[in-house]
Amino acid sequence: MTQTFTVSNRVDDRGNIARIRLTPEDGSGLPLPTAGAHLDIYLPEVDLWRQYSLCSDPAETAFYEIGVLKDPNSRGGSEAMHRLATPGARFKIEGPRNHFPLDETADHSVLIGGGIGVTPMIAMAARLHALGKAFTLHYCTRSAEVTAFTDTLCAAPFAERVVYHFDDQDADQKLDLERDLPPAADGTHLYVCGPQGFMDWVISTAEAAGHQPQNVHREYFSADVELSGDSFDVECAQSGVTVTVGADETIAKALAKEGVMIEVKCEEGVCGTCMTDVLSGEIEHRDQFLTDEEREDGDVIMACCSRGKGKLVLDI
Ligand code: FES
Known part of the structure; x- marks a missing residue:
């Protein structure tokens, strides 16, 4: 669910890090996150969704806090966040979601x-x-x-x-x-x-x-991911669409041209948004999201960056 949040406070800390507090615009209560969770924040100026881990105490009920490093090597997300996240600014936010959960049973x-x-x-x-x-x-x-x-x-x-x-x-x-x-x-x-x-x-x-x-x-947070490789075919079992993914294309982009949309956010294999079920075929995993076990199972692919060999059949 997408919600609008307002920047309620910002502190420019050392190391080019902005600490940004966010509260729901409609005054509703915060869904309580679990430790390790992140928010997906939409930056309209650069048309990017970016993921930011929560650094606030998971028991905090009044606000979420994130830390954003201004990184000149980023694709523009962190610079836009530094420019736009002034007190009172509004952002479309999804989450919190947690792909980095704490094992609370550990000794x-x-x-x-x-x-x-x-x-x-x-x-x-x-x-x-x-x-x-x-x-x-x-x-x-x-x-x-x-x-x-x-x-x-x-x-x-x-x-x-x-x-x-x-x-x-x-x-x-x-x-x-x-x-x-x-x-x-x-x-x-x-x-x-x-x-x-x-x-x-x-x-x-x-x-x-x-x-x-x-x-x-x-x-x-981000990854240097090589997107290109040999071309291969992708068949979508549910929609019946088959495409060839070109050497410099991604599965998500090739399918979008044929009207089959897979939601993407980070586009570099770290956020998990584009995970798609695979029915058959050999996967060349390029993401940093799946565990070794999930890769071995071979039944999901990150469609923003990973590739196939020969032909993949997806459950979409
Ligand atoms: S869009 Fe983030 S992993 Fe693919």
């Missing part, structure tokens, strides 16, 4: 946020604290001078569980996965969010150290 959770990737971790830390669970939040940034959210984190009742790591400090201060990751165990869960290279490093190191993939939870 021990380790939250690892790189830069703006700390946002879902702040909500998770609040929730774990409320549950009385054991956890540590590792917050990694380039330097103290660009580290946002420190006022919130220093005042939080879980402040002593936050460990800061700055790239410009000596080696002892930096994140050292050999030292900072706990030993692998069934009840130990890791959560990582941040730049793609940072995440890949944490995930591969954790898995090499014996952490089971299902205990290493991840959320990509």
Whole structure:
């Protein structure tokens, strides 16, 4: 369901991060999110839907808070958000939705946020604290001078569980996965969010150290995704439409030309909006959304970026 929200407060924090509070325009109550949830926010100026993790306490009933990094390398979403999100501005919003849920049964959770990737971790830390669970939040940034959210984190009742790591400090201060990751165990869960290279490093190191993939939870904000490849055919079982997806096309775009619409938002395989059921065919997964298990099952595809070999039959 799409709802209109108003910017009720904005703080320009360090590191080019705007902290934006949103309240429903009609004064209705907030659907309470679960820790790790995000909002889908529509930016009309650039005609993009963008996903922003909630950093507010999931128990907060008056507002949602997000953090937005102004990233000159983005496709324009974050710059538009910085320009448009002034107090009183209105946005079409869907959600909250959660593709990065917390396992609240874990004995021990380790939250690892790189830069703006700390946002879902702040909500998770609040929730774990409320549950009385054991956890540590590792917050990694380039330097103290660009580290946002420190006022919130220093005042939080879980402040002593936050460990800061700055790239410009000596080696002892930096994140050292050999030292900072706990030993692998069934009840130990890791959560990582941040730049793609940072995440890949944490995930591969954790898995090499014996952490089971299902205990290493991840959320990509964006991804460098290669969209092109050999052409292939897509048959839509329900509508009877068959198209050839060209070398530089995506499934969603090729089908849209024939009037078969698949909803897309991020268009880079991270948000899950375009997930489509597959009845048969070989999938070349290019997304960062599906788990290894889901890829092996082979019965869904992200139509904004993933491809097929030969012919795919979709259940649409
Ligand atoms: S539109 Fe976001 S994963 Fe495809």
